[in-house]
Amino acid sequence: MNVVLIVVAVVFGVLLYEIFVMFNKKKWAPKGKHCYVTGGTAGLGLALALKLTKEGANVSVIARNQERLDKALKEMEAVRQSPDQILKTYSYAVHTTAEAEASLDAACQPYGGRSPDALFLCAGTARPGFFVEQDEATLKQSFDEIYWLAAMPALAAAKRFSSESEAEAKGKKIVFVSSALAYFSIVGYTTYSPAKFAIRGLAEALHSELMLYGVDIHIFFPGTIFSPGLITENKTKPKITLKIEERDEGMSPERWADELLKGVRDGDFHVVGDFIGRVFRSATRGASPSTRSGLVDFVYLMIGVFGVPPWRKGVDKVVREHIPEHQEYLKERGLKK
Numbered sequence: 536m537n538v539v540l541i542v543v544a545v546v547f548g549v550l551l552y553e554i555f556v557m558f559n560k561k562k563w564a565p566k567g568k569h570c571y572v573t574g575g576t577a578g579l580g581l582a583l584a585l586k587l588t589k590e591g592a593n594v595s596v597i598a599r600n601q602e603r604l605d606k607a608l609k610e611m612e613a614v615r616q617s618p619d620q621i622l623k624t625y626s627y628a629v630h631t632t633a634e635a636e637a638s639l640d641a642a643c644q645p646y647g648g649r650s651p652d653a654l655f656l657c658a659g660t661a662r663p664g665f666f667v668e669q670d671e672a673t674l675k676q677s678f679d680e681i682y683w684l685a686a687m688p689a690l691a692a693a694k695r696f697s698s699e700s701e702a703e704a705k706g707k708k709i710v711f712v713s714s715a716l717a718y719f720s721i722v723g724y725t726t727y728s729p730a731k732f733a734i735r736g737l738a739e740a741l742h743s744e745l746m747l748y749g750v751d752i753h754i755f756f757p758g759t760i761f762s763p764g765l766i767t768e769n770k771t772k773p774k775i776t777l778k779i780e781e782r783d784e785g786m787s788p789e790r791w792a793d794e795l796l797k798g799v800r801d802g803d804f805h806v807v808g809d810f811i812g813r814v815f816r817s818a819t820r821g822a823s824p825s826t827r828s829g830l831v832d833f834v835y836l837m838i839g840v841f842g843v844p845p846w847r848k849g850v851d852k853v854v855r856e857h858i859p860e861h862q863e864y865l866k867e868r869g870l871k872k
């Protein structure tokens with residue numbers, strides 16, 4: 536009898552806690568906010584820019600290609616919610632301090648110089664390939680195209696936030712876009728994962744440091760996005776990498792953008808959007824700031840504890856079975872006698 540009572544009490548307690556977690560989330564809404572979006576002319580960035588526009592945000596899209604910026608602006612204009620919404624595009628390559636600062640100066644101009652309410656750093660490129668085919672230039676380029684592209688606008692924004700009044704800066708956001716491949720990695724991603732892992736490190740340090748200004752940090756870990764970028768990267772992606780990735784179903788940029796906004800709305804630090812993301816978020820969390828640690832998270836942790844090691848063993852097996860084909864590949868390219 537006592538045992539039954541204890542079990543009922545525990546289950547009831549856990550349920551109450553879950554409900555508390557569910558309703559006690561900080562809710563953030565894009566309406567009326569100034570959102571600065573890099574990489575907003577294609578894939579996740581474009582889907583997000585459109586979603587923010589539909590929700591009544593003021594949106595500044597930053598990307599390099601003017602033609603694509605013009606096209607994105609047309610799409611945004613078509614879904615604007617009110618004539619007062621400010622929708623703008625700017626051509627900058629924000630992996631340098633100079634251009635990151637210039638892009639913010641330009642984007643903040645219509646707002647009397649006030650810094651954006653939220654930065655969504657979506658820009659990034661993947662160039663999968665074998666490590667032995669890389670050289671100094673391609674290794675460094677990958678950091679320009681991923682890490683510096685996120686770190687420089689974050690630095691420029693943080694300087695602005697810290698110089699504003701506390702009331703002005705409070706509640707502003709930097710949202711980084713990393714990848715499921717920053718929770719783990721596989722053959723073919725030696726130029727990609729390191730830079731995405733680096734973004735995770737930056738986000739975690741900033742999550743702690745920008746509390747000094749009341750600024751929130753979020754980081755997104757999407758899996759496969761059916762974007763124009765994926766079509767390009769798949770053209771040069773090693774066959775073995777494609778094979779391991781088959782286990783990942785993938786989703787449209789629109790669905791990933793939905794998941795990203797949902798996580799940001801709920802105040803999650805690590806934002807994920809699919810089963811794989813939920814499992815790896817829980818299983819690799821370590822001392823990362825917790826997103827929530829209710830029952831649901833515990834279930835994903837258990838799936839990770841029991842599911843990830845066999846999956847990894849399977850991946851290793853697939854790689855070893857690929858050795859003969861890879862030897863041929865190296866010979867064909869003159870990388871081996």
Ligand SMILES: CCCCCCCCCCCCCCCC(=O)[C@@H](N)CO
Pocket residue numbers: 661714715716727757758759760765768779780781782783811814838839842843846
């Ligand atoms: C119980 C555990 C089961 C786990 C199954 C996991 C299978 C995942 C395979 C790799 C997925 C890669 C997604 C990232 C895509 C990405 O970032 C690149 N396309 C670069 O753009």
